[in-house]
Amino acid sequence: MPETNTTKRKTFYMIIILLVIGITLTVAALISHFYLPIALEKAIIDEFMLNPESSSYPGWQKSNIPIYSHYYFFNITNAQDLFKPGVKPVLEEVGPYVFQLSFEKVNISWNFDNGTVEYRQVKTWIPVPSKSNGSLDDEIVHINVPLMTGIHQIRSIPEEDKFLAYESLNSLIDAFNMSFILKHKIRHLLFEGYEDDLLTTASSFYPGEVSQTKFGWLFEKNNTSSEGLFRVYTGQLDSGRKVGLIDTWNNEKENIKWKTGKKCRSFEQTTTGDLQPPFFMRENYHLLQYFGQENLLKPMPNIRMFIADICRSFDLDYLETIEYDRLRRYRYQMGPMTFNYTLEENRCYCNKSCPPNGLFDLGVCAQDSPGLRPNLQKHLFTMEFDDKFGIALKIDVKFQLNILAKKYDEIEIMADWPDNFELYLPQFWFTTNAELDESTTYQLYFLSEILPLILLLATILITLLAIICFIFMAFYIMNTRMMSWTLNDIPRYENHL
Structure with missing residues (x-):
């Protein structure tokens, strides 16, 4: 019986961990798909604006090609x-x-x-x-x-x-x-x-x-x-x-x-x-x-x-x-x-x-x-x-x-x-x-072609990891018959002192 309780306890903790990781990855995927492109786009636009600190300023102020x-x-x-x-x-x-x-x-x-x-x-x-x-x-x-x-x-x-x-x-x-x-x-x-x-x-x-x-x-x-x-x-x-x-x-x-x-x-x-x-x-x-x-x-x-x-x-x-x-x-x-x-x-x-x-x-x-x-x-x-x-x-x-x-x-x-x-x-x-020049051309290529692809792949990868977490969580639930658990099944610690 103690062995069964120990197994259930470990399974319960694993499910909680997988649930937290799955939710975290889901939020990360949503951020990667909806928020991160907008934030990065704003950062890129800021660099195109004219001010003494922007990356476009040196080339605008004096021709560098x-x-x-x-x-x-x-x-x-x-x-x-x-x-x-x-x-x-x-x-x-x-x-x-x-x-x-x-x-x-x-x-x-x-x-x-x-x-x-x-x-x-x-x-x-x-x-x-x-x-x-x-x-x-x-x-x-x-x-x-x-x-x-x-x-x-x-x-x-x-x-x-x-x-x-x-x-x-x-x-x-x-x-x-x-x-x-x-x-x-x-x-x-x-x-x-x-x-x-x-x-x-x-x-x-x-x-x-x-x-x-x-x-x-x-x-x-x-x-x-x-x-x-x-x-x-x-x-x-x-x-x-x-x-x-x-x-x-x-x-x-x-x-x-x-x-x-x-x-x-x-x-x-x-x-x-x-x-x-x-x-x-x-x-x-x-x-x-x-x-x-x-x-x-x-x-x-x-x-x-x-x-x-x-x-x-x-x-x-x-x-x-x-x-x-x-x-x-x-x-x-x-x-x-x-x-x-x-x-x-x-x-x-x-x-x-x-x-x-x-x-x-x-x-x-x-x-x-x-x-x-x-x-x-x-x-x-x-x-x-x-x-x-x-x-x-x-x-x-x-x-x-x-x-x-x-x-x-x-x-x-x-x-x-x-x-x-x-x-x-x-x-x-x-x-x-x-x-x-070739260096600046590559930077534009990276920003306009490579970076969107990186964000897309990152979103797909994070989403896949979240799905895998939820699949494992479902697997643990099904194998331990989670639906039949009651609050009394949750092991409690007793003080034997």
Whole structure:
């Protein structure tokens, strides 16, 4: 009899232990399935928000991946005959001249009350001779951009002042023996600049409007914060749903470079391109849920981006979904309608008059330089984003800059040009490329693919262990006929002292 009581006591304790373990594992399985993914997702979102302590801050504050720009220039080989009837320009493409780019945000000011951060961005170009085809001391023949720009600017002044302006410009052209064709080194055409008589004269008469005496396409832009003052949302007050979106540019809520048009002026849902709200937050999508969501997270039809160098925003349109390096990517591209002025929404980009379709007038942004015309193959902007986080994985930017050479009857030096002469001359084109490093790509792969699988397997394993515990508990109950026990069957301890 004592042996039977001892056996029952052990069985009873084993059942209690299995019951406690089973309940504990059941609770753990519920936590693993319902609570833990939400908690981890919140922790991940917190790291994507902008603050000095988040893991995304160092890469946002200063670019930590290699970014290269390749510049190709056009050398005019028939310059002496260029402005004769029936002559087409013969251009020799030279380059690439390769630079490594660095972006660093400075003068950072946090406003935690309204969830924004203010900054300027310093952009630096560092020559990479080993990747270049040629030297920055290479010389090319090119059109006189300051002179052509000066002539072009006269069209914007009041009609009654144009005669005097043309006469003054003709006098300057004669006095300095100016020519429409010049020859300079690549280094001067890019960053160092070359002294220009027209700019020097203009700066002495109009110091408030013309501050430079040198011309270079990127003169005084290297290692400077020439893009302006930005204020963007940190995501702290909206759980990351507005992180990276522009609040103001140069203290303005709208892009005042453009006089009319909501599309031209608005910064709504617009980013600077380096950070944006995670894609999975835009829909009812749980990042760490493994099953049943593949078709829920659809690519956005477009992403709106602002480029300060051209003073305008534009849409990147969804192109395709690809899989590369273990990640599913959404590829976006600058659409063919970007420079289509038959669309009413694009007409606000017309400066006085609309340029031909396919051309963007840089006048409001580049001291009235006449024309930026895209080439479909050499003027392209594509970006690849991780399908869940919306992080840019690959950037491929191509832009070509052309200058409008047009005859004006009032300019004496153009007297021998063919009537109605109008030609867009390519000056240079460049491509900028960057791709996320393998280590960061793997982190995204782990967070978006591996971690949900780990949570799923953990939930399954814990659930199986809980089921096994309950099965063993049922086994013990059945073998000891637990249903026939009474309270008197439970052994009691007696004091024999």
